[in-house]
C-alpha cells in the first residue's frame with residue numbers, strides 16, 4: 001500500500017487562489033466559455049467565478065455557502081478561458097482549486113465519501129464493487145448534492161431523464177487480461193482507465209491489436225487504478241493523490257518504457273501527476289512517471305502508424321472528423337497527430353468541423369450535475385458537425401465519447417461516434 | 431437596500447428564475463472592465479421591453495436606481511451600481527430579428543454580441559464595420575450606449591454612423607421609438623443620435639435598427655516595425671497625407687508589444703520600439719496597389735521590416751493580438767488608469783512626444799497604443815495603487831495629458847465614454863453652459879434620476 005499522501009497545504013492553495021486577483025475583468029473569456037455561451041449568466045463564466053473566489057478568499061463571502069459551491073460547480077474545466085486570457089490567468093486551475101478548498105469534506109454524503117476513499121484506490125475492491133453493481137447503485141448517488149459536483153463520470157441508472165446508458169461489461173478488461181502472460185521484454189506499458197475497463201473493453205482490445213500490429217509488445221500492470229481526474233476535478237482532496245500514488249507505484253517496475261494512455265483525459269491528467277505533490281519524494285517519482293506518459297495518438301504518430309502503405313480501406317465511414325478533446329488539444333497541445341493518423345485511413349474523407357474548438361459539454365462530472373446545459377453545449381458542437389455532413393465523429397477521450405453517444409441518441413441523429421483506436425483498428429486484418 | 435416587498439414585485443415582473451439577490455450572484459455583477467467593485471441590491475434578467483417598462487415604473491414609484499448592463503466590458507464604469515439598486519442585464523434580449531438583404535439593414539436586440547452579429551451579416555455578403563477590440567464579447571446595446579468604435583472608424587466611422595433608429599424604454603417606463611428604417615430621415619429632433627452614446631443614462635435600448643454595407647471584396651494586412659516611436663507616428667501622418675485611407679491603422683508602443691508578446695509571440699526583433707498594423711480593403715487590384723504604396727511609405731519613414739500577412743489566418747491572428755493588448759498590460763502593474771484621448775491626426779507625433787515627457791517627469795509607466803489612424807490613442811498609466819502617493823502622481827499626470835490634448839485641439843474620450851472614471855474631468859473640456867444643458871436634458875428624460883444615476887456628471891444632476 002502506498003504511503004499516505006501529504007495533507008493539503010493551505011499556503012500553496014492561497015497562491016493559486018490568489019491568482020484570481022490577476023483577472024482584470026476584461027471579459028474576453030466570456031466569448032469562449034461554453035457554459036456562459038449557453039446561459040449568458042456571469043456566474044457561469046470564469047470572470048464571475050474568479051471574482052467570487054477572490055471575495056471568498058478575502059472572507060467577504062462565506063466559504064461554506066451553498067450558492068458558492070453551486071457556482072463553482074458550473075464549469076467544465078475545459079481551459080478555454082485560460083487559453084484566451086491575455087493575462088495568462090489559469091481560470092480552470094483556479095476553479096478546480098476552489099472546489100477543493102471550499103468543498104469541505106463534511107458536505108459529502110457518507111456513502112460517496114466511503115466509495116471515493118476506500119474503494120476507488122483499490123482495484124481489487126473496485127472489481128468487487130463493480131460485480132455487485134454498488135457503485136452504480138441509485139441509492140448511493142441520490143444523496144450526492146448536485147452542487148457539490150460530486151458525481152462519478154460513469155453512466156448511472158438513476159437518471160430521471162432517458163439518458164442513454166451503456167451496459168457495464170461482464171468482465172472488466174483488466175481482470176480478463178491479468179490471466180494472460182506478460183511479455184518478457186515489453187516496449188510500452190498500457191494505462192487502461194475506468195471507462196474502457198468497465199464499459200468498453202473492446203476499445204482497449206483494439207488498442208492492443210494496433211500496438212501488436214506495429215510489433216510493439218505491451219505490458220499492462222494489473223495494479224493500476226483510476227487516473228483520478230474526476231476526483232481531482234471535483235476537488236476531493238487526497239483521493240486524487242492516492243490514486244496517483246497507486247498508479248505511479250504500479251508502473252515503476254517498467255521504467256523507462258513509455259506509458260501509453262488511450263483516453264486523452266487520462267493521459268492529460270497522468271502527465272500532470274507531479275503537480276499534485278508537494279513533498280519531494282513523491283514529486284520526483286511522479287515527475288519520472290509523467291515524463292513517460294504518451295497519449296495514444298502521439299505514441300502512434302511517433303511510431304509511424306500513418307506511414308504504413310499496406311493499410312486496407314475502411315468501409316464503415318464515408319466522411320469523418322476528429323473531435324478534439326479539451327484535454328488533448330488545450331491541455332496537451334496535441335492537434336496534428338490524430339489528424340495525420342486519420343488522413344492515412346483509405347476510403348474515407350477527413351473533414352474539419354469548425355475552427356472554434358468547441359467543447360462537447362461533458363466536463364467530467366459536469367454532464368451529470370448540469371445535464372440540461374451540458375446537452376445544450378453538445379447541440380452547439382453538433383451543429384458544426386452536421387453542417388460538414390459528417391457520418392462519423394472520431395475522438396480519443398472517453399468522456400467525449402460517452403457525451404456524443406448520449407447526445408446523438410437524444411437528438412436522434414444517424415451519426416456514429418468512434419474511438420480513434422476503433423477506426424484505426426479496421427485498417428488491417430485482426 | 432431594497433425592501434422585501436420591492437424585491438417580490440420585481441420577481442413578479444421578471445419571474446423568480448430571472449432575479450438574484452444572493453450575495454454570491456451580486457458579486458458577479460459588481461464590476462466591469464474598470465475592475466472596481468460596487469454591489470447592487472439585485473440583478474434581473476428581463477425578457478422584453480414590456481418587462482423593462484414595468485421595472486422602470488416600479489423604480490420611479492419606489493425610488494431605486496436601475497443600471498442597464500450588457501456584457502460589462504465598459505472602460506469607464508458605466509454599468510457599475512455605484513449607488514446600489516438593480517442591475518438590469520440584457521442577456522435575454524439576444525435575438526437578431528432581421529437581416530434585410532434587399533435594403534441592407536438589420537434589426538437586433540441589444541444583448542446580441544457584436545462579433546456574432548458581424549459573422550451572421552457576413553454570411554449574407556454584408557458588412558457591419560464598427561469593431562471595438564471587445565467585439566467578441568461586448569453587446570450591441572453596450573456599443574450603442576457608449577458609441578463604441580474600433581480600428582474601422584478611420585474609414586467607416588463608429589457605431590453612431592450605423593444606427594438609423596431605436597426602440598427604447600424611457601426611465602419613466604414609456605416605450606418609444608426613434609429614427610427611421612430608411613436611409614434618410616429628418617422628421618423632428620434626432621433623438622437617435624442623442625441616445626447613442628448616452629451611456630445608459632437617458633433610456634434603455636431594447637431594439638436597434640442598423641444599416642449595413644456590402645462586404646469588401648478583399649482585405650490585406652501589413653505589419654511594419656520601427657526602431658523608434660517618432661518614425662512610426664510620422665508614418666501614420668504620411669499615410670493619411672498620401673490620401674490612402676486604410677480600413678485600419680493601428681499603433682503599438684514598445685511596452686504594449688512586450689506585454690502582448692507574452693500572450694502571443696510575434697517573434698519581433700528585440701530592438702523593436704514601435705509597430706504599425708495596417709489593413710487595406712476593397713477590390714483586389716486597388717488593394718494591391720495601395721499596399722505597395724503604403725509599404726513604400728513605411729520604409730521611407732524608417733521602418734526596418736515590413737511584412738504582409740500571407741493569408742487570412744495570419745491576418746486574423748495579428749488582429750487577435752491587437753485585441754489582447756489592453757488586458758495584457760496588467761502584467762506591468764495591477765492598476766490601469768485608462769485614457770482614450772483623441773487629437774487631430776497631424777498632432778499624433780506631438781502628443782506622443784509630450785506623453786513621453788510627462789512619463790519621464792513623473793517616473794510613471796505609461797503605455798500607449800491605439801487607433802493612430804483616427805488620432806485616438808489609448809494611454810494607459812499603469813500603477814500599483816497600494817504604493818502610497820502613486821495614485822496622486824497618476825492623477826496629476828492624467829490632468830497634464832488632458833491639458834496637452836485639449837491644447838492640441840483634441841478631446842478626452844474617443845470611445846470609452848465618461849462614466850465615473852472621467853466624470854471629474856468633464857469640466858476641463860466642456861463649458862459650464864453646455865454641461866448645464868446636458869443636465870437639463872437628463873432631467874427631462876429622467877425626472878426622478880433613477881436610470882444609471884451618478885454617471886457622466888459628477889454626483890446628482
Ligand SMILES: Cc1cc2nc3c(=O)[nH]c(=O)nc-3n(C[C@H](O)[C@H](O)[C@H](O)COP(=O)(O)OP(=O)(O)OC[C@H]3O[C@@H](n4cnc5c(N)ncnc54)[C@H](O)[C@@H]3O)c2cc1C
Nearest residue numbers: 500501502503504508563569571572575578579630635845
Ligand atoms: C479588452 C477591451 C477592449 C475594448 N476595446 C474597445 C474599443 O476598441 N472601442 C470601444 O469603443 N470600446 C472598447 N472597449 C470598451 C467596451 O467594450 C465598450 O464600451 C462596449 O461598447 C461596452 O459594451 P458592453 O456590452 O460590455 O456594455 P456594458 O459595459 O455592460 O455597459 C456599458 C454602458 O452601456 C449601458 N448599456 C448597456 N446596455 C444598454 C442598453 N440596452 N440600453 C441602454 N444602455 C445600455 C450601460 O449602462 C453602461 O453605461 C473595450 C473593452 C475591453 C474590456
Ligand code: SF4
Nearest residue numbers: 023024026027029085
Ligand atoms: S480573460 Fe482573463 S483577465 Fe479577462 S476576464 Fe477572463 S480571466 Fe479575467
Ligand code: SF4
Nearest residue numbers: 033075076078079081
Ligand atoms: S474552464 Fe471552461 S467552462 Fe470553466 S469557466 Fe473556463 S471556459 Fe468556462
